[in-house]
Amino acid sequence: MSTITRPEADERDMVVMDLAKLRRVPWYRQPRWTRLFGMVLAAALLALATGPNASTDDIFFSVNESMTDGVRLPVCIALMVAFWAFFEFVPKAPVERAKATARANTVDMPAWQNTKKAFDKTPVKLGALAVVVVVLAVLPLFISTRWNQVLVGNVAVYVLLAIGLNVVVGWAGLLDLGFIAFFAIGAYSTAFWTGSLPTKPPVELNPFLAMPIAVVTCLIAGVLLGAPTLRLRGDYLAIVTLGFHEIVYLIANNANGFSGGSGGATNIPHPSVHLGFLDYEWELDPKPYWWLIMGMAAVVVFLFIRLEHSRVGRAWTAIREDEIAAAANGVNTVKYKLMAFAIGASTSGLAGGVYASKTGFISPESFKLMFSVLVLAYVIFGGMGSIWGVMVGTALLAWLPEYLKDWVDENDRITYLGALLVIMMIYRPQGLIPSRRRKRELTLAKEGIGDADAMTEPAGGRIA
Amino acid sequence: MTVQEFWDYLIPGIALGALYAVIAIGYTMVYGVLQLINFAHSEVFMVGGFAVLMVFTKIDFNDPSVGMSVLLVLLGFATAGFAGAGTAFALEKVAYRPLRKRNAPRLAFLISAIGASFLLSNLAGKLFGRNNHSLTIPFENKKVFTVMNAQVTVLQVLIVCSAVIMMIGLDLLVNRTKMGAGIRAVAQDAETAGLMGVDIDKVISRTFIVGGLLGGIAGFLFAMNSSVGYTMGFFPGITAFAAAVVGGIGNVRGAMLGGLLLGLVESFSSPLFGEEWRYVSAFVVLILVLMFRPTGILGERLGRTA
Structure with missing residues (x-):
């Protein structure tokens, strides 16, 4: 120590x-x-x-x-x-x-160590996880319909999105300001394959079959955005992704013949399962969607945790810390950066597909640039790089504006959210539950050892 | 596009480009000293517009004489500049300095700036209403002269002239004065500059003030051209940021060039592709430029990127 x-x-x-x-x-x-x-x-x-x-x-x-x-x-x-x-x-x-x-006096915070050691034992961890999952699973039964809608429409969808963005920003260190573009692509391609857009698909599919197509479409879109921007770093990448978002948004808004213009798409069918013995249709009630998204999120989280500690995850960390050093040590940076983009985008596409078939209605209004910025804020607020932190932070921040509705004028909620973000960043820049690695990086940076963040190389900026 | 249309759209394009250039300077200067996107700069721009709206509403002039017009315009510049500079100064104190003292990660700055931006724009929406207010122009906006049958109005002349004066002034400030030398020193290497006796905090504060001054004045000019509203900063803000990047962020002359380029592109895309695509065109140009020159047109050494 x-x-x-x-x-x-x-x-x-x-x-x-x-x-x-x-x-x-x-x-x-x-x-x-x-x-x-x-x-x-x-x-x-x-x-x-x-x-x-x-x-x-x-x-x-x-x-x-x-x-x-x-x-x-x-x-x-x-x-x-x-x-x-x-x-x-x-x-x-x-x-x-x-x-x-x-x-x-110490970097490793010994005051915490005893509680942490107890918690780090696998059975205890699994037990805690099981309790949390059970509580979450029964949660919708005890709250009103309005809060159920919030739970599904805001919290669950955004948690899924934030998990995806965490891969891009938190692990690979690529600053993406246009993440909602993939959400939109996912939602629109689901709408397309279920035959709800003005342009009709060759075959109309059940949303459950359309969602994988949406995921693949987003994956391709992610690679398409990633490939030309691989040479860019940090803030240059940020503005390009932001531009990409605006392009997608404006196409959705303006291409009336294809996307339905500002009116968007209506009557997107709810997902349903018809498999011999199993015959079920999701309808207006938000509760089944909560369980559906929870299931999806559980699978995604499991896969991502496996990924984080795999060769791929370590390659991302290496790229985030120092791209040149990573490349010099034999990490194929092109491949792993594209992979991060593609994986993040496809998670976003999945969220888009669920969102479209849940609400049954999409319009460009739901995919504004502000939401891209918000998702990024959620990820940082939760503690980027830590999947649990990101989930908790997102859930909290997605819930807060709805809760504020009861207390303040509906239009003023964003004012308070903004103030909260500023205060949080001043007093706890590492986020709610920072990942262990980031916590160490930050503490060391405070001591003056290394940089907290290798996200953007200091540009050696000069004003000419 | 006919030849006539070319001239008709060229002139508003130049005026718009000049405005973008002025705003882009604010982004690029802050980026130069802090290597950070100042996401709240668009709100500085908005505050400039609202400050002038308040002053002009208080004065409540009606058909002013020529001398009075000149005075009012100067008053507008002063108000907008002061409000913009004050906002930028306060922003730096609240959303940047505490984080800098704690050596916070780069993304934390981005989020706190975004938070400040949300706060300011929605507060303005609450205080002044969420509809757009038209700013009474303190002079008669008639045509001054024509270029190839395309009209040039007083407002356009005013915008271009004041933008050019501001840009020349800024160029002199950065390259010829002691303060400019401080800014350049901090931009090149903040730590070494600090060891050489440059007061880094002061330089950063002043950089924000200069950027805010230009941003506020741009807000006033922009408000005369269209209207004042709590979201007025959004599109000019991101376009100007794109302009700063196209020119090579951190490079003041690049920002001017990028602003002019995007203004022209935006203006010309209206007749070529239709009004609704004008915002797309700027970003398409941005992506194309960055694909071939990853550090912008005038470029800037970007760390160790190959």
Whole structure:
């Protein structure tokens, strides 16, 4: 176990304070008081965000009201200043302090080790997994129809998508900002093969047969996008995938003859099984879909976990860490990068197929660029590279806006989601449940050893 | 496409391209010093538009005289520039600096910028309504002259002239001043620049301010050309980012060139392929350019990529 000592957090603060004294920094430029100033500004923002909605004829209405109306602004300021005072002046409890010291002094966090060791035993792990699966399986029986819809339409579909994106971003380290394009391709090809688009297929198929075709179509699309962009790295790749998304979206929106234009496709049949003794059709009730998607997700997760620890997974890690070094050591980077794209895309296609046949209706509205960005945010929020983290994070963030519906104006939910993302990235950039490897990388980076992220080589950027 | 159509679409194309170029500079400068996509730059652009909308609504002018028009336009520039610079400065403080201090992974910056972008644009939607507001142009937008029978309006002249002035000014700032030298030093190697006595935090802050200033003013010009709305930053934002990449991200002159190119492509694709395909064309060009020149037209050494 490597232990690297570093100054405690408080010690570092002390150093900063001493320097401040030496340099005679005026009080209003010292960190403590600039933080207070920031808190007051944040309070104003909070007052604006919680204030009344805009009126149509006076653009100042909302700003004026939320700034002057009653006690809103004073309450917000008081709240934020109280926060500030709590963190600045209330001493940390001794236990917390000891824990912090222990954590700060070692990279491997020994305080956790005992609980972790117990959990790492395979039977315990499997038992915990079984409990979680059972709870999830019976969950839809105990919640209302509305939440069942959310569970299937938002949570389940996005979890499937995020698992796919995790392969591309989390494991292979390819930044993909256009992931929903594959979701759209999957949904549209399912619609096509079930005969719901203006263009008719040679044979109309059951959605269950159309889905594999959709998956293969997405796989091919993934390779087609991947092949010309293999030379690109990091942010260049990001903008190309973003452009790819926009192209797919605009084709879906504009090619009226093929895709049904902005109206989309309607009457996509629900999936059904007719196999001798087994005769079942999924209908409007969301519960059976939940079990269907859970089954699919379970298979996908199992395969991906096997993949992560296989030769392929290690090749992805190598590419993510340092592509040149990987290639020099005999990793076929072209093959594995294409593979990551194809696998991610086909997972997305599967999600698209399920989504299309579940809702029975698709339109370009469901495949906007914002959703691509959101899925990426979900993956990072959960902890990229860790399949469990990604699932939990996605479920949480996909559920949150629906939950907020009960509390705030429907249009304002994204405001809060944005604030949450910023705060999360400031205080926990590694995500909810980071993968073990990433956690180590991040801790080392904090100590100044290596880079947290080999995703984009520092461009040696220069402004010419 | 007839010859007449060529000229008719060339002029708005140049105006649009000039706007994209100005916005793209904001992306490229931030990328230069931080090697990060500033996803929230499109919101800086939007704030510029809204700031001018608020000021102009407060003043409530009606058919201003020529002198008054000039004053109003200057006021618009000042307001938009100030608002844009302020927003960019605040963004850097909130969404970038804390992460930089913690040596956070690159993607965390991207997500926090995206979060800030969601927050700002939806907050604007809540405060000012989710419909588009038209910004009253403080002058009579008549034609100034014609080029091959194609009309050139006052607004187009204003857009192109101010964009050119801003770009020349920025080029001088980056290449001739001490501040520019600081920016270039940090862009080349932040650590070494720090050891040489460059205050990295200050340079980064200033880079955001300069980028935000240009972004805000572009927002004002764009708002006069179309309208102000909480999603107004989205398409110009991603197109300008594409422009920055086409030109070679991190390269200021490349951003100008890329912006002009995408503006023209977008404008010409309307008569060639139909209005609804104009946004596709910019991305098709982007992908084609990157396929043959993976680091953009003017290129930029991208680490160790072969």
